[in-house]
Amino acid sequence: MLRCQFYLKDYETVNVRHRHIIVGIDPGTTVGVAIMDLNGRLLDVFSAKNCSFSDIISRIISYGKPVVVATDVSPTPSAVRKMGSIFASVVNELKASMTVEYKEKLTAKYGYRCKNTHERDALAACIDAFNKYKKKFAQVGKKTPPEIEEEVKAMVIRGISIQKAINMLLNNSEKADSHDKQRAESADKSVNGKDYIERLRAEIRQKDEEIERLKEFQERLKCELDCKKREVAELHEKLRSRIFEMRREVMRERIVKELRAEISRLKSQLKSVREENARLKDFIKELKGEMVHEGFMRVKVLRNFSRKGIEEVERKFGLERGDVLFIEDGSGAGPKTAEMLAEKGVSAIIYGRELSPIAYEKLAERGIFTFHESEIPVKHRRGSDFAAVDEKALRCRMEEELRRRTKKHVLFSI
Known part of the structure; x- marks a missing residue:
């Protein structure tokens, strides 16, 4: 069952499709997830027990597109790497696993009281990843116009220099402005009906883009499903082999146990026979008078x-x-x-x-x-x-x- 804690209600009015986020994940039976924007504001912290992979992904993309996926342990778990692959995100690699003291210290600064260790670990991973880029983000804020600041941050995370990212975005912006100007001039010559048609077409294009993105996401999930099926088949084969080995081992141990019991019984029997034999020898000696000393x-x-x-x-x-x-x-x-x-x-x-x-x-x-x-x-x-x-x-x-x-x-x- 999914249990979530939501923050920043004003984000409901933000264009989520263009927002970039950092995601901290604690994988396992109970998954912990923390989501933060590129300004360091906490959007969501939740934990999910026995929840499907697709439900967690849907929850994450409802806040935006992950550019960094992080965890609190080293080496990075395969589930976190797969999550990064699905979103084409940067995976925040750690040299060593975080200590409990370090995680407590990180999460305490945000004032969020984690309900369990899974939420704490995910939040610590998210904060640690943000701190890694914090200085770069500050430089971006000083050099970049507000309207492209978030995109520049996302490009810097992917290894592009600040200036190069700014130039690329400004060039794209100029082209877009020129196109908008031409469209505005033509719009003046059009009737109101044509304006409405254009708006509909723009919405359709936007929806088409969204559909393409979802199709791409669906293909990634299909690939992931195929991989899981192959892994399950391999695990079933390993399980069958292991069961066979265990049965053979149990049978061997049972035979060994029976043989040891038989050996113990025969040793005890041999001891009794030897004692009886010694007693009989003494008896024979007594009968023969061999044990009587002179006098x-x-x-x-x-x-x-x-x-x-x-x-x-x-x-x-x-x-x-x-x-x-x-x-x-x-x-x-x-x-x-x-x-x-x-x-x-x-x-x-x-x-x-x-x-x-x-x-x-x-x-x-x-x-x-x-x-x-x-x-x-x-x-x-x-x-x-x-x-x-x-x-x-x-x-x-x-x-x-x-x-x-x-x-x-x-x-x-x-």
């Missing part, structure tokens, strides 16, 4: 003193008469569990955590030796099914315990 004997490990624990050890390794067991945790054993173990013919038990008093008494009744691991050196890796016990220390403790029991039995007999 130590291999004993089976009962992790917890329970029926289930006893059955598991018996199933895996068997329990034979005279076996020595290492019990990691004997605190939960009862008389039945102790009786079950005694029936297997176990000769001695070494326990880690405390052994329940009930189990201790039951085992003692059955003649099974029980020792805490602090009494006999034990090498045991937690989670292993076997432990190593100092054989000499075990035999010594068993003999001591046997002597103690024998002595106690003799005393009770007496």
Whole structure:
């Protein structure tokens, strides 16, 4: 939707067709436009969002013919260059883009409160372009008759010297005056009807000129439209190519992601297999007695003193008469569990955590030796099914315990 701010109502009476203007443009989705005459007077500032190119051009030419088209950035945007080409205008090239501070300073002098940054940027570009020719315009004002001053300014902008522009316009003016004089002399000899016909013919010629100008403008717009169509076709082709590339890239990334996930899964599986393999190797070594050091004997490990624990050890390794067991945790054993173990013919038990008093008494009744691991050196890796016990220390403790029991039995007999 177009939003405009108008200035200088007295310009409505000026011949717009012969007026030359400077146009500042901020291109984009929202276009900002500022229009100024060659005397530095602001005619219009407006912004347009999603507005057609032709509507903006129509708005501009309603104020006159642009001789300078300007912008606030460098390099000059293609849209601004095309606008200059349509009007055959000079494009005000900048060496560097304007800073925000500079634009604020320029626009503040004109007292116009811009509604948005697009209007501000367009107005700053317009003012900057006018300032570029300001000194030349002042010289033109001093040397040029008022009736041709604006035309001289427009010619100076296009690179023609002041004096040459004045001479060209004065020569044309003299020819026009001579022609007007001849026409006036002939008019005196004519009747009023002929005067009316001449005025109509003059108006027709003026309209014909206007039509020719509009036709020329229409041709430029057609060329511009053809260029746009070619650009759209090229962009569609690029878009199709890009979509194809993106789809291929997405497919590749998906395959890569799946392969990485599979690699990660296989690595995890390999790690588990290696850990299991290492555990099995240790287990085999334990079974072969390879991990028992000299002076130590291999004993089976009962992790917890329970029926289930006893059955598991018996199933895996068997329990034979005279076996020595290492019990990691004997605190939960009862008389039945102790009786079950005694029936297997176990000769001695070494326990880690405390052994329940009930189990201790039951085992003692059955003649099974029980020792805490602090009494006999034990090498045991937690989670292993076997432990190593100092054989000499075990035999010594068993003999001591046997002597103690024998002595106690003799005393009770007496």
